[in-house]
Amino acid sequence: MNINYPLPDEIIRILQENRNKTNKYQHLIRPGGYMPPHIDLLIDAITALSLGKNILLKGPTGAGKTKFAETLSNLFQQPMFSVNCSVDLDAESLLGFKTLSYQGEKQMIEFVPGPVINAMTNGTFLYIDEVNMAKPETLPLINGVLDYRRTITNPFTNEIITASEGFGVIAAINEGYIGTVPLNEALKNRFIVLEIPYIExxxxxxxxxxxxxxxxxxxxxxxxxxxxxxxxxxxxxxxxxxxxxxxxxxxxxxxxxxxxxxxxxxxxxxxxxxxxxxxxxxxxxxxxxx
Incomplete structure (x- = not known):
């Protein structure tokens, strides 16, 4: 069953008017969605995304960061493309890859877009999970996607891609784990940081x-x-x-x-x-x- 959510600015108004009345805003969140321990967390996340800001969800493993991202995607009534970072993450994992295809009997090279380009061209959210697991030299590929330009030059096609309206980025980070690296300042400054505590x-x-x-x-x-x-x-x-x-x-x-x-x-x-x-x-x- 499809649920028709209010627009983000209306959601913010409902949340602000009912800060201390949890039962008054629970209907905004689908069953199984993330219920933040502090309503200001939800207000701030929606506000930042509505303003076109990127948000970084920071907190311990298993605290609900991915579920929070999915809930935000539902509130904005749009799908979400995902990137799961690791030391093996490369340009193809982010942007896409070339492959051989056929048009009739003619062999062609076709570009298959990855999650970043899919989210940009479709105007949806991009979720980057465990962003600090990626090698430091990989994520700068999308610096232009994360700042005011909202553009990237596809290295596989040389096409300049500008994000469609509605595009936004949600990233998540677990600090101090084996295999993680500190985010460089240039990347960190492209995000609004939200601390996600355990639910109790x-x-x-x-x-x-x-x-x-x-x-x-x-x-x-x-x-x-x-x-x-x-x-x-x-x-x-x-x-x-x-x-x-x-x-x-x-x-x-x-x-x-x-x-x-x-x-x-x-x-x-x-x-x-x-x-x-x-x-x-x-x-x-x-x-x-x-």
Missing amino acids: GAQLKQLIETNSKLNDETLTNYFVKLSSDLIEAVTQGKLSEDAASIRALLDACDLSVYIPPKRAVLRAIVDKLDEDREKEFVLNLAETYF
């Missing part, structure tokens, strides 16, 4: 109810409390951020419908950790609830 409390409970198969309220409350303890342990430096991933918690909730919840925590959270000390810590926490 009533909002996490709602997220579990709408995004997992678990419908046992008692178990749901225990998972919410477990998540709070894990986040606190991460804050105190006792655990790595992976342990408090909301994505991993939702996996545990799904598994707990079919297997004992303690074993679900083992499979979805504990076994992803590297250090025995951390594994034991999380298992002990799970033991107190399950």
Whole structure:
């Protein structure tokens, strides 16, 4: 079923008028969408994108950055092309590639556009995930796309491409992970930065109810409390951020419908950790609830 959303400026007005009334703006977000812990986060993201700014979602793994990007795309009623960064990311992964094709019996070279050019020509959002995983020499290829010019010279066709109206860029970053590199200032200055915290409390409970198969309220409350303890342990430096991933918690909730919840925590959270000390810590926490 298609949902007709208000225009972004109307969304901002609704949010501003109902800052302290969560139930008054929840209808704007599709079931399963991202409900930010602070309404100002949603207002600021929509405002920046409405003004043609790029936004950088910065926060721990599993905090909901990708889900937030998808929610913003839905609110603006447009699809989103995605780039998943890695050390192997190159110009072809970003812009597209040439391939052989046939027109009748005649052999031709055809250019197949990549996510950046697709988003630009279609006037939609471009989502760049884990932007700091890319090699430092790769992303400057799209500097012109990210600033006021909104243009790029396609190195494969020499065509100058200017973004259509509606084009916008959302990027996400996980800091301090193996394989990541600090963003250079030229790239960072092209973004409005939004810090994405973990979702906790009533909002996490709602997220579990709408995004997992678990419908046992008692178990749901225990998972919410477990998540709070894990986040606190991460804050105190006792655990790595992976342990408090909301994505991993939702996996545990799904598994707990079919297997004992303690074993679900083992499979979805504990076994992803590297250090025995951390594994034991999380298992002990799970033991107190399950």
